[in-house]
Amino acid sequence: MISTLSLVAMGGAIGASLRYLFGVAVTRLAGLSDFPIAVLTVNIIGSFLMGLFVVCAAQKGLTQISPFVMTGVLGGFTTFSSFSLETVTLMERGQIGAAGIYVALSVGLSVLGLMLGLFVARGVFA
Numbered sequence: 001m002i003s004t005l006s007l008v009a010m011g012g013a014i015g016a017s018l019r020y021l022f023g024v025a026v027t028r029l030a031g032l033s034d035f036p037i038a039v040l041t042v043n044i045i046g047s048f049l050m051g052l053f054v055v056c057a058a059q060k061g062l063t064q065i066s067p068f069v070m071t072g073v074l075g076g077f078t079t080f081s082s083f084s085l086e087t088v089t090l091m092e093r094g095q096i097g098a099a100g101i102y103v104a105l106s107v108g109l110s111v112l113g114l115m116l117g118l119f120v121a122r123g124v125f126a
Contacts, residue, residue, distance in 0.1 A: 004067050011072015019077045046078030050085050 019042055026038040053070060057063045074081045083106055090099035 007068040008072040011068040012076035015073040015076025015078075018073075043078050043080035046074050046081035047084040049077075050074050050081035051088075054085065
């Protein structure tokens with residue numbers, strides 16, 4: 001029997017490969033741009049698919065494949081889909097303030113984390 005971790009890993013490989021291929025296709029269609037249209041498109045599609053899957057899995061009794069589909073495939077395709085799901089879950093629970101804080105902290109601190117990583121790496125490798 002395949003472990004849950006193996007299913008997540010296989011799904012992640014599929015999702016990441018799809019993200020790469022989709023990004024290449026969008027870049028070829030839209031041309032090179034300073035605006036990250038491929039990433040934006042992947043994030044929107046991944047979030048849409050996450051929403052579809054959550055409802056379908058609950059309605060059809062397919063929650064046992066959630067680790068493969070949600071964490072693996074969609075998480076590999078875009079981690080933004082998981083972020084979107086967590087945000088909406090907080091909102092549906094009536095925790096609007098917590099959802100706002102989660103969005104602000106996730107985006108703000110992730111951007112700051114990336115900036116810090118750039119700063120450190122540039123200091124080390126410059």
